[in-house]
Amino acid sequence: MSAADHQMYIQTKINPVLEALVTQTLLERPEDPVPFMVDWLCKQASKDGELPEVKKLKGEVEELKNRIRVLEGGGNLGKSEVEDEEDEDDDEDEDEVGDLPEFTQVNRGRGPRASVSAEAYGAWNKKDTEFKAPVYEKTEDQVTRIKGVLANSFLFSALEAKDLETVILAMQEKTLKAKERPICQGDDGDVLYVVEKGILDCYKKFDGESDEKLVKTCEVGDVFGELALLYNCPRAASVEARDDAVVWSLDRESFNAIVKDAASKKRELYDKFLTSVPLLESMDAYERNKIADALKTETFSDGDFICKQGDPGDKFFLLEDGEAVATKAFVEGQEPKEVMKYKTGDYFGELALLKNEPRAANVIAKGSCRCAFLDRKSFKRLLGPLEDILRRATDRYN
Incomplete structure (x- = not known):
C-alpha cells in the first residue's frame, strides 16, 4: 500500500469514525471519557454485527503491523514471526491496537477530558521542522486580554511563557456580527478560535434530520474549531454568534508547531x-x-514559603528539583520546629486536601527548588484511586 493509499484510507475510513466518536463525546461530556468512548465503539460495532469500517480497520491494522516490523527489522518477516512478536508486544505495549470487540475489558482514565493528540506525519504529510509562526502586532492591552482568555483554556495550559507569547503574536482578531458563522459544518478547517467576548452557539445537523440541533454553547475562554486541526477532518458542526462577538484565530501550522509540540514535550519531560x-x-x-x-510548575528561592501553617490548602506538591524542609509551631506563639525534610520526588500538601483542613505545617525551600503541583480538583480526579495509600502514609507525620 502506497503513502497515497494510506492517506486516502485515513481520510475516508478512520477520520469518519474518529469524528463521530469525538463529536459524541463532546456532546455527552462524560466524567470519565475513556469507558464512554469504548462503549460507544462497541455499540457501533454491534449495530449490524460489525461496522464495515471497523472490520476493514482490523485487517489494515494487521497489515500495518507487518509493514512496521519489516521496516524496523530491515528485512521480510514471515507471518509466524510477526504473530510471535505481536503476542509479546501486546503484553508490554498498552498503545498497541488490539481486537476491537474486546475493548469492553479496558478500564483506564478517570479524568473529564482527553488530551491534545498528535497529527500523523509520514511520507504523505511532512512535518515542517523550520516553522516560523506569523506575527500580528498587538497592543499591550490586547496581549493582556488574550493572556486572560487563554488562561481559561486547557488547550494552552502546557505552554511555557515563550511559547505562549509566540501563540499570542500568531493570533488574529476577528469581530463577528450577530448570526454570523465563522464555521460551517462540513467545511474544511485550517484555524481554531478562542472566544474573547460574546456567546456563540454550536449547531449540528445529524444524518436523516432536516433541522439543526443546538449541541453546545461557547463562552469567553472556550475554544472551538479545534477538532478539524486535531484530527484533520471536516468541521463537525456550525458555530454562530448569538450577538456581536470577538474571537481570536490560530492557524493550523502554528497550532501544530507550538501547542501540540508543547503538550508532547511536557509529557516527555x-x-x-x-x-x-x-x-x-x-x-x-x-x-x-x-x-x-494537569501539572503546573512553580519555582522558589532559598527561604521562600511553599506552604504556610494555617493557610487554606488548595494544592498538592511534588518536589521536582531541589530540597525543602517542613516546620511546625506546636504551640501558638512559639518558634516553629523542623519536623521533616523533602528531596526530589517527595510530595507534600496532601493533608489539607484529604481532610479539607488548613495547612498543618510550613514547607520552606532550602536553596532554589522547583515544584510541580495539582490543584484541588485535579488532585481529586487524578489521584482519587491513591487516596487510601495517601491516608495510610499520613502516619509519617506522627
Whole structure:
C-alpha cells in the first residue's frame, strides 16, 4: 500500500469514525471519557454485527503491523514471526491496537477530558521542522486580554511563557456580527478560535434530520474549531454568534508547531520524573500522562514559603528539583520546629486536601527548588484511586 493509499484510507475510513466518536463525546461530556468512548465503539460495532469500517480497520491494522516490523527489522518477516512478536508486544505495549470487540475489558482514565493528540506525519504529510509562526502586532492591552482568555483554556495550559507569547503574536482578531458563522459544518478547517467576548452557539445537523440541533454553547475562554486541526477532518458542526462577538484565530501550522509540540514535550519531560515518584509507581503510562497534562510548575528561592501553617490548602506538591524542609509551631506563639525534610520526588500538601483542613505545617525551600503541583480538583480526579495509600502514609507525620 502506497503513502497515497494510506492517506486516502485515513481520510475516508478512520477520520469518519474518529469524528463521530469525538463529536459524541463532546456532546455527552462524560466524567470519565475513556469507558464512554469504548462503549460507544462497541455499540457501533454491534449495530449490524460489525461496522464495515471497523472490520476493514482490523485487517489494515494487521497489515500495518507487518509493514512496521519489516521496516524496523530491515528485512521480510514471515507471518509466524510477526504473530510471535505481536503476542509479546501486546503484553508490554498498552498503545498497541488490539481486537476491537474486546475493548469492553479496558478500564483506564478517570479524568473529564482527553488530551491534545498528535497529527500523523509520514511520507504523505511532512512535518515542517523550520516553522516560523506569523506575527500580528498587538497592543499591550490586547496581549493582556488574550493572556486572560487563554488562561481559561486547557488547550494552552502546557505552554511555557515563550511559547505562549509566540501563540499570542500568531493570533488574529476577528469581530463577528450577530448570526454570523465563522464555521460551517462540513467545511474544511485550517484555524481554531478562542472566544474573547460574546456567546456563540454550536449547531449540528445529524444524518436523516432536516433541522439543526443546538449541541453546545461557547463562552469567553472556550475554544472551538479545534477538532478539524486535531484530527484533520471536516468541521463537525456550525458555530454562530448569538450577538456581536470577538474571537481570536490560530492557524493550523502554528497550532501544530507550538501547542501540540508543547503538550508532547511536557509529557516527555514529566514522564521520567513521575516514574521515579514512589507514590505513583502503581500507575501506568496512560495515567501518568494524564497527570503530566494537569501539572503546573512553580519555582522558589532559598527561604521562600511553599506552604504556610494555617493557610487554606488548595494544592498538592511534588518536589521536582531541589530540597525543602517542613516546620511546625506546636504551640501558638512559639518558634516553629523542623519536623521533616523533602528531596526530589517527595510530595507534600496532601493533608489539607484529604481532610479539607488548613495547612498543618510550613514547607520552606532550602536553596532554589522547583515544584510541580495539582490543584484541588485535579488532585481529586487524578489521584482519587491513591487516596487510601495517601491516608495510610499520613502516619509519617506522627
